[in-house]
Amino acid sequence: MHSIVLILSTLVKSFSGDSQAMIENLDSVLLSRIQFAFTLSFHIFFPAFTIGLASWLAVLEWRLLATGNTVYGVIYRMWVKIFAVTFGMGVVSGVVMSFQFGTNWSVFADKAGNILGPLLGYEVLTSFFLEASFLGIMLFGWNRVDRRIHFAATVIVAAGTLISAFWILSANSWMQTPRGFRIGENGLLYPTDWMQIVFNPSFPFRFVHMVTAAYLTTAFAAGGVGAFYLLRGRHVREGRVILGMAMIMAVFVAPLQLLFGDLHGLNTFSNQPAKVAAIEGLWETRRGAPLILFGWPDQAEEKTKYAVEIPKLSSLILTHDFNGEVRGLKEWPKDQRPPVLWVFWSFRAMVGLGTLMILTGLTALVLYIRKRLFDVRWFQYWCMAMIPAGFAAVLAGWFVTEIGRQPYIIQGVMRTTEAVSPVKALPIAISLGAFILTYAVVFGAGSYYIMKLIRKGPETEAEVYGSHGVKEPPLITGIVSEKE
Amino acid sequence: MFSLESFLDVQLVWFALIVTALFLYVLLDGFDLGVGILFPFAPSDECRDRMMNSIAPFWDGNETWLVLSGGGLFAAFPLAYAILMPALYMPVILMLLGLIFRGVAFEFRFKAVKSRFIWDYAFHFGSIVAAFMQGVFLGAFVRGIHVEGRSFAGQPFDWLNAYSFMTGVALLFGYALLGSTWLMMKTDGITGDWARKCASYVLGYVGVFMAIVSISMPVMNEGVRELWFTLPNFYYLVPVPIVTAALIILIWRDLHRGCENRPFFFSIGVFLMGYLGLGISLWPWLVPFAVTFRQAAAAASSQSFLLVGTLVILPVILTYVGYCYYIFRGKVSHEGYY
Numbered sequence: 124m125h126s127i128v129l130i131l132s133t134l135v136k137s138f139s140g141d142s143q144a145m146i147e148n149l150d151s152v153l154l155s156r157i158q159f160a161f162t163l164s165f166h167i168f169f170p171a172f173t174i175g176l177a178s179w180l181a182v183l184e185w186r187l188l189a190t191g192n193t194v195y196g197v198i199y200r201m202w203v204k205i206f207a208v209t210f211g212m213g214v215v216s217g218v219v220m221s222f223q224f225g226t227n228w229s230v231f232a233d234k235a236g237n238i239l240g241p242l243l244g245y246e247v248l249t250s251f252f253l254e255a256s257f258l259g260i261m262l263f264g265w266n267r268v269d270r271r272i273h274f275a276a277t278v279i280v281a282a283g284t285l286i287s288a289f290w291i292l293s294a295n296s297w298m299q300t301p302r303g304f305r306i307g308e309n310g311l312l313y314p315t316d317w318m319q320i321v322f323n324p325s326f327p328f329r330f331v332h333m334v335t336a337a338y339l340t341t342a343f344a345a346g347g348v349g350a351f352y353l354l355r356g357r358h359v360r361e362g363r364v365i366l367g368m369a370m371i372m373a374v375f376v377a378p379l380q381l382l383f384g385d386l387h388g389l390n391t392f393s394n395q396p397a398k399v400a401a402i403e404g405l406w407e408t409r410r411g412a413p414l415i416l417f418g419w420p421d422q423a424e425e426k427t428k429y430a431v432e433i434p435k436l437s438s439l440i441l442t443h444d445f446n447g448e449v450r451g452l453k454e455w456p457k458d459q460r461p462p463v464l465w466v467f468w469s470f471r472a473m474v475g476l477g478t479l480m481i482l483t484g485l486t487a488l489v490l491y492i493r494k495r496l497f498d499v500r501w502f503q504y505w506c507m508a509m510i511p512a513g514f515a516a517v518l519a520g521w522f523v524t525e526i527g528r529q530p531y532i533i534q535g536v537m538r539t540t541e542a543v544s545p546v547k548a549l550p551i552a553i554s555l556g557a558f559i560l561t562y563a564v565v566f567g568a569g570s571y572y573i574m575k576l577i578r579k580g581p582e583t584e585a586e587v588y589g590s591h592g593v594k595e596p597p598l599i600t601g602i603v604s605e606k607e
Numbered sequence: 608m609f610s611l612e613s614f615l616d617v618q619l620v621w622f623a624l625i626v627t628a629l630f631l632y633v634l635l636d637g638f639d640l641g642v643g644i645l646f647p648f649a650p651s652d653e654c655r656d657r658m659m660n661s662i663a664p665f666w667d668g669n670e671t672w673l674v675l676s677g678g679g680l681f682a683a684f685p686l687a688y689a690i691l692m693p694a695l696y697m698p699v700i701l702m703l704l705g706l707i708f709r710g711v712a713f714e715f716r717f718k719a720v721k722s723r724f725i726w727d728y729a730f731h732f733g734s735i736v737a738a739f740m741q742g743v744f745l746g747a748f749v750r751g752i753h754v755e756g757r758s759f760a761g762q763p764f765d766w767l768n769a770y771s772f773m774t775g776v777a778l779l780f781g782y783a784l785l786g787s788t789w790l791m792m793k794t795d796g797i798t799g800d801w802a803r804k805c806a807s808y809v810l811g812y813v814g815v816f817m818a819i820v821s822i823s824m825p826v827m828n829e830g831v832r833e834l835w836f837t838l839p840n841f842y843y844l845v846p847v848p849i850v851t852a853a854l855i856i857l858i859w860r861d862l863h864r865g866c867e868n869r870p871f872f873f874s875i876g877v878f879l880m881g882y883l884g885l886g887i888s889l890w891p892w893l894v895p896f897a898v899t900f901r902q903a904a905a906a907a908s909s910q911s912f913l914l915v916g917t918l919v920i921l922p923v924i925l926t927y928v929g930y931c932y933y934i935f936r937g938k939v940s941h942e943g944y945y
Contacts, residue, residue, distance in 0.1 A: 204718075207714050208714045208715070208718070211667075211710055211711050211713060211714040212711055214667055214670070214710060215706060215707040215710035215711060216707070217674075218670065218673065218674055218703060218706060219703045219707070221674050221677050221678055221681075222677055222692060222699055222703060224681060224688075224692075225677075225681065225688045225689060225691070225692025225693070225699075226692040226693060226696050226699055226700065229688075229689035229690070229692055229693045229758065229759070230689065230758070232681060232685055232688055232689040232692070233685055233686055233688075233689035233757055233758075235685075236681055236682070236686075236688065236689070236905055236909075237685065237905045237906040237908075237909040238909070239681075240678075240681045240682030240683065240685055240905060240909060240913070241682050241905075241909050241912050241913040243678050243681060243682060244675075244678050244679055244681070244682035244683075244913045244917070245913065245916055246678070247671065247674050247675045247678045247679075248675070248916060248917060248920045248921070248924065249916070249920060251671045251674055251675075252668065252671050252675075252924045252927075252928065253924075253927075254667075255667040255668040255670070255671045256668045256924075256927050256928050256930075256931045257927070257931075258667060259663075259664030259665060259667070259668065259931050259935070260664075260931060260934060262663075262664070263663060263664045263935065264664075264934060267934050267935065311906075313906050313908070313909075314906065314908050314909055314912070317609070317908075317912050544689075544692070544693040544696070544758075544759075545693055545758045545759055545760070546693045546696050546763070547763050549763065550696050550697055550763045551696075553697075554696070554697070554700040557700065557704055558700075558704075561704050561707055561708070565707060565708075565711050568711070568715055569711065569715070572714070572715055572718040572719070575718065576718065
């Protein structure tokens with residue numbers, strides 16, 4: 124999961140206060156930003172889904188081995204196919220990310236390579252090989268390895284996704300809160316303390332927040348599918364298990380995410396106050412700052428229009444004091460402010476979706492206590508409507524954190540405009556067009572095949588073996604004598 | 608600051624590691640790209656299923672060596688990474704697009720029914736584009752990169768010329784050789800026989816192209832010429848082309864005697880010799896002929912920090928990658944595994 128570096132809006136020109144530094148290489152910078160934002164936004168869907176899915180598959184297989192209840196096996200085999208499609212798309216879009224630091228941000232790669240290179244190197248070594256190798260066993264190894272080894276392969280893949288998240292979020296967090304380095308006379312950055320680099324101040328918060336987000340994304344995506352089966356009266360046994368497990372996540376983890384997000388926000392408040400000011404839509408530094416629920420931040424006029432406010436709440440949340448001081452955007456020169464509108468609204472989208480998730484969990488809890496969780500139709504429709512919620516929230520969250528870091532690529536150290544490769548605008552425009560076209564085709568086809576797998580639903584026991592070309596449960600003797 | 612510099616030439620170790628990782632990539636993804644290159648020419652759909660099954664458990668791991676080569680270059684030699692990627696911007700992007708289409712084809716193909724042929728072609732052309740572009744890198748690389756200061760200073764289409772086109776085609780044949788000999792090892796029946804015919808067909812081309820590249824390099828570059836054709840260097844280096852020729856003859860004999868496994872390993876030998884020849888010619892350049900691996904090296908502390916982990920983890924990786932190949936050993940069938 125290469126959720127590194129900047130996501131930048133297509134409308135950066137009109138919203139960014141960064142125009143002055145963008146005179147040179149304007150087109151290359153803008154096009155590279157759009158390309159990176161596009162390929163990254165596309166890519167982040169897949170890790171967000173596969174991190175949660177891998178862990179869930181591990182839990183399913185664990186339940187299967189522990190209880191011997193075949194329903195877990197049936198669900199596993201259905202979702203492992205969806206996992207394979209998603210993972211495949213994640214891999215190919217991820218390879219793209221690992222090359223774009225060089226193709227489009229070569230000055231950044233040169234200057235920050237001493238620090239970010241090893242972090243990404245560790246990601247490849249400790250995670251990518253693990254995932255790629257054991258995924259083969261997970262998908263194709265049913266008839267070839269012992270079931271405990273198969274379970275181990277699933278657990279290893281799940282662990283691999285988390286290890287990957289660890290390194291890439293460490294790298295991204297370092298760009299948000301750089302520590303443990305010095306700037307050499309030649310302008311290159313040199314490491315001075317690896318512990319400070321890896322465990323930089325925002326990293327623990329971002330890691331917990333993102334992994335939890337991935338788990339919730341998967342829970343709501345899967346839960347909606349379970350609800351769909353119940354609604355149609357198909358695969359009812361599996362549907363109940365899927366929806367039930369998803370709602371356990373919604374009840375317990377969604378509220379926790381609110382807490383994690385809040386802690387992450389407080390961490391940002393002390394490390395990147397300009398980002399928080401943009402989130403809040405606050406222009407003037409003041410004590411007893413209000414919480415602006417909605418409004419229209421105007422970068423040029425330096426105010427948030429049509430604001431609906433709750434007095435003093437912002438100060439209370441951020442400083443735990445009704446009259447605490449919150450710094451406004453005017454504290455920073457115009458060319459050091461992020462594009463406020465994007466940060467402001469992405470944040471509200473994320474929080475709004477998170478709130479809906481918590482409410483879904485509470486509703487599920489009430490229905491469960493009344494013993495009606497699996498037969499209330501409107502709730503099934505609601506769960507289906509919530510399928511994209513996690514994906515949208517993850518994307519919105521990354522918009523907040525990445526656009527909120529602008530105009531810097533490394534907070535306070537290096538500007539995004541200084542990072543771009545010496546590549547002409549035309550090749551970038553061509554490559555951007557090619558990526559958009561390719562991803563539209565790949566994403567369209569991938570979604571189509573996933574829908575198809577979902578519509579088809581889990582296979583019953585007999586069909587499962589039949590689809591392998593094996594007419595009965597595989598036995599050791601059968602495998603040994605297996606011929607084409 | 609932590610560093611292993613005092614008792615180890617860390618820069619040299621990293622250079623060796625990255626060169627090795629890249630070679631493993633060329634071999635491993637080489638055979639599965641090769642299968643993609645040969646894909647539509649197979650005699651039947653059942654053969655194609657078999658071909659796909661022979662590489663499905665491995666392709667993802669194989670491609671990870673490319674990520675390691677790229678990531679390792681970024682980590683250990685950021686300057687080289689920062690110069691080469693912009694210099695090869697278009698072929699890199701095209702290679703990535705090719706890898707996308709062939710990568711998703713694995714999964715989509717198994718799920719598709721009516722549209723399967725679309726993904727068969729996506730797999731084929733994706734493999735061809737990716738392999739061709741990698742050959743283009745080679746051509747552009749040995750022709751040299753125009754560098755000023757710390758960045759690429761050439762034109763967007765510097766990489767495109769008759770020579771790089773030729774090396775692109777050359778690598779297509781090279782990968783087709785790896786792919787066809789892999790299929791001889793992993794399949795039998797009609798597929799195996801067909802793979803044998805393919806192998807003997809492409810083998811001649813591989814020999815011709817290797818000869819062209821070997822002769823052209825000293826002709827084009829004076830440094831390379833001096834390196835190979837001065838005494839006593841000549842005596843040390845002359846085994847490289849001789850062994851290559853011997854291996855090609857051995858493969859040819861095996862193809863006509865019915866050996867199933869040996870041609871694949873001899874093909875690896877051919878690639879190793881070619882790679883060795885290139886490595887000797889281009890030493891010590893990492894961006895020919897502008898930046899050496901020592902000039903491009905990351906800070907000692909960065910290289911050391913990653914090296915400690917690499918030396919521990921890499922043997923583990925090699926062990927479990929080997930384990931996966933062991934689990935999926937033997938001939939494959941045309942039926943889906945899952």
